Amino acid sequence: MSLPAYSDLNSTWNFIQPGLEFILGAQGDQGVTSKMYMHCYTAVYNYCVNKSRKSDAGSSLASSYAPNADNNSYSLAGAEIYSKLETYLTQFIKGLKKEPHESLLEFYVRKWTRFTIGAVYMNNVFDYMNRYWVQKERSDGRRDIYDVNTLSLIKWRNEMFQPNSDVLIKEILDLIEKQRNNMIVDTSLISTAIKSLVFLSIDANDLKKPNLVIYVNSFEKPFLKATEEYYSRESSKFLAEHNVVDYMKKCEARLSQEISRSNNYLEEHTKNPLLDTLNNALIKNHAQEMYDQFLILLEQNQIEHIQRMYKLLYKVPDTLVHLADTLEEYIKREAGKTLEEIKVQAESQAATAASTEGTPGVNGAPTRSRRSAGSGVAIDYKTYINTLIAIYNQFNDVVIKAFSKDTRFIRSLDNACRHFVNKNPIATPTTRSNCKTPELLAKYADGFLKSTSKEADILDMNADNLMIVFKFINDKDAFEEHYRRSLAKRLINGTCKSDELEESIIHRLQEENSIEYTSKMTKMFSDMKASEDLKADVRNHVGENLVKEFNPLILAQSMWPFKYLDDYNLNVPSELQAPFEKVIEIYGSKHSGRQLKWLWNHGRAELKANLSRKGKPPFLFTVSNVQLMILIAFNKKNSYTFKELHGIVGTSRNIFEAHLLPFTKYKLMDQSPPSSGPNAGFNDDTVLTIVEEYKSKKLKVNFISNIKTNEPKQEEDEANKEIDEARKNFLSACIVRIMKSRKVCKHNDLINEVMPQTLSRFRAKPLDVKRVIDQLIEKKYIKRIEDNCYEYMT
Structure with a gap:
């Protein structure tokens, strides 16, 4: 062509x-x-x-x-x-x-x-x-x-x-x-x-x-609409005939199939809108049914199904908010039930023990039974803290395994833990009660840190559990006060299991809070080390006479939780005066102008008592300082009247009686005339005679544990008073610091600035802040001006 x-x-x-x-x-x-x-x-x-x-x-x-x-x-x-x-x-x-x-x-x-x-x-x-x-x-x-x-x-x-x-x-x-x-x-x-x-x-x-205008308008939009209609019909029908767990499995299968199909013939532009459509039709529109099943799965500990639910709802992030809130409320509710059961069980055991106890007191057993079963029943600190830990571990496992450590659910767990650790039937039995958790946590720490604790009793107690609960307590200042008091007793009594363990816990508390938080505890260890040098100097000057080992401890009054009490003003016998005077002399030569006050109500002594049968080794008595002075008096003669012995020893009468009573109760001394009952006191003419042969199966006898005084109650009141005073000082410092910077500040603005600053130590109430403001006005640090404002007074 x-x-x-x-x-x-x-x-x-x-x-x-x-x-x-x-x-x-x-x-x-x-x-x-x-x-x-x-x-x-x-x-x-x-x-x-x-x-x-x-x-x-x-x-x-x-x-x-x-x-x-x-x-x-x-x-x-x-x-x-x-x-x-x-x-x-x-x-x-x-x-x-x-x-x-x-x-x-x-x-x-x-x-x-x-x-x-x-x-x-x-x-x-x-x-x-x-x-x-x-x-x-x-x-x-x-x-x-x-x-x-x-x-x-x-x-x-x-x-x-x-x-x-x-x-x-x-x-x-x-x-x-x-x-x-x-x-x-x-x-x-x-x-x-x-x-x-x-x-x-x-x-x-x-x-x-x-x-993609033709693709989007002609195909994508009708496709997405048809997809939503199809899966809305299918999901509603399937849920009407099957349970939620089966539905979640169906959802997983459908989503997988659609993703596979979308990879075969859909444009990339459609894939995200398709997923949104599927998620709305299959998940969001049926989220309520999953929420309703969630509580049942939690109760049955069905981690696999909870994880499946989480993964589905995760595709629609808004739906997780309600799930996290539900988890938080569930943890609070379950923790409350568990702790209520422990409280009821403790009350029941206390009532049973009181009704079956030996000889009734003056008011009879029924009265004591009712008192034991009341709201003030003592809860074992180990049981309480271990229960808190068990609840935390239970739901922490759920968060890790089922929710893949999602921050939303970690936050829900933390919020729930913070709630039940600080507000529960044991910690706060009434709405006006101070939270007992810090005090019980301090006792828990004391339990596994004391060398005198039995290993079997502290097998499941450790520092990790301590720090978990510490993280959630609101009143960290209360814990610091109680922990410092128990630490002080361990240090002066020499019952610390390990200095390294003690210091490691203080370090962890410091990391969780601040250096200031543990400053007093750190200074206490410094005092103990400084006292070792003083002890060596005293031993070199005094030697070993009647006192074989003398351990004087110099404690800074502002750091240690001990107070000098006039009721314990002892008369030191002549045979013990040398080491005490030497301590004052040596310390005074190194620190001019400092004043020493002897804390006779603390510390202890060990003495040998040659009151055993002939040929047997002497007894080793562990006694308080008051009991030491009492027993040393019997080196001079075997019998004293109560009035004579009290005059030799000193202290107030009620303190003297409390420390003397274990000796007569456990037959170290004979009392004439005999006591008429276990709660009977002493007369001035009561004659007390040391026994010539003490009959005890144990060579080591501890008389301190049987001293009954009001010290525990006084110590608790003193600790609470110290906490309240420290909070007032903290709030005062915050307010003055803010006012010094702002010069003029409205009442609500001042409250809102102070409150967040207290969170690292305690949860202040607006009423507490207002009271401190009134005190600062009285002290003329600030003054009230018009429009509900305050002005800093320079």
Whole structure:
């Protein structure tokens, strides 16, 4: 076939049209030959090259494509053949017919696949026109001119897709629904049809710019709507026939299937909206049913199912807020029940013990039973703290395993723990009670830190448990006071299990709070080490006479929780005066102007008593300082009246009686006349005689543990008073510091600034702050001015 004349448009078009038929598949499966392909390309090339010369004005059609063309100027040819191609493509696409047995989707995919392949080849046939005429027209601002491949897609969109879009999209969605219903479908139809919409989304202004307008409006929006409707129906029906656990498993399977399908035929643009749609239909809309099941799963400790619920709800973050709140309230409720049971059990045991106790007191057993079963019943500190730890560990495991350490649930656990540690039937039996947890925690620490504790009793007590509970207590200053008091007793009595262990706990308390928080405890250790040097100096000067070992401790009054008591003013016997006087002399020489006060109510002594049977070793008595002075008096004679012995020893009468009573109770001394009852006191004329032979199966006898005084109650009151005073001072310092900086401050602003500053030590109440403000006004640190404001007084 010979090539047409280059100047004849009709001849050129008639020459290339049969080739285009083969290229686009109009002749069935018979493709274009290489020879025919080259002839078509050459014909288009010849026409465009030879027409692009100086010539007379173009045709009316050419003028319409190049309205500013100059009759005598050089112009690029292509407008006429471009117009012919447009017309041809429109007719070609409209002439496509589907087979009787085909669905529209099958027809569309079959023809689209063949057409797009041909469009690529056809684009190459018109390559010269694309590179010159099309490019020039577009650079001149013509946005209705496209390269041949793009023109083919636009014609397909206008003539094939848009007239049939509703039916086509419906068939795609129907096929997707069949696949969701586990029916076998040809997924290539879905994939090819959807991808065609992406190719058809063309931006006329910028052909290279990605554009999904056809894909989004024609497919994505209906697809997401159909998806939501489908899964809303399915989920409601499934939940009506199955339990929540089975539903959660179904959700997991459905989400996995949809993600897999989306990877096969959906654009990236649709994947996130699809997940949002699925999450709303499957999870958010049924979150309440999961919430209702959550409490049941918690009670049954179904960690696996709770984890499954968490992972589903995690996909809709807003739904986790309620789940975390539910967990927090559940922990509070369960902790309250557990601690209430412990309290009731303790009250029951106390009542039983009181009713079956030996000899009744003055008021009889029933009265004592009622008192024991009341709200003031003593709870074993070990049981209490271990219960708090058990509750924490139980739900901490849930947070770790089921909620993957999600910060929301860690926060819920912390909030719940902070609540039940500070407010529970044992810690705060009444609304006005001070929290007992800090005091019980300090006793717990004292239990496993004392060397005198039995290993079996402290097997499950450790520093880690101490720090867990410490983290949650509000009144950390109360714990510091009680812990410091128990630490002081361990230090002066030499009952610390390990100095390293003591210091490690202080270090951990310091890390959790501040250096200031543990400053007094640290100074106590410094005092103990300084006392060792003093002890050595005293031993070198005094030697060993009656006193074999003397351990004086110099304690800073502001750091140690001990107070000098006039009731304990002892008379030191002459045989003991030398070491005491030497302590005063040596310490005074090193620290001029400091005053020493002896704390006779603290400390202890060990003495040998040659009161055993002949040939047996002497007894070793552990006694208080008062008891020491009493027994030393019997070195001079065997009998004294109560009045004589009291005059020798000193102290107040009630203190003297309390320390003397264990000697008569356990037959170390004979009393004449004998006591009329266990609670009977002594008369001034009562004669007390030391026994010649003490009958005890043990060689080591401790008389201190049987001393009954009001010291525990006084110590508790003193500790509470110290805590209150320290809080007032802390609040005063905060207020003065704020007012000094602000000069003038409104009442509410001052309260709001003070409250957060107290959280590291205690939870201040607005009423407490107001009382301190009133005290500072009285002391003229600040003054009240108008508009409910305060002014700092310089």
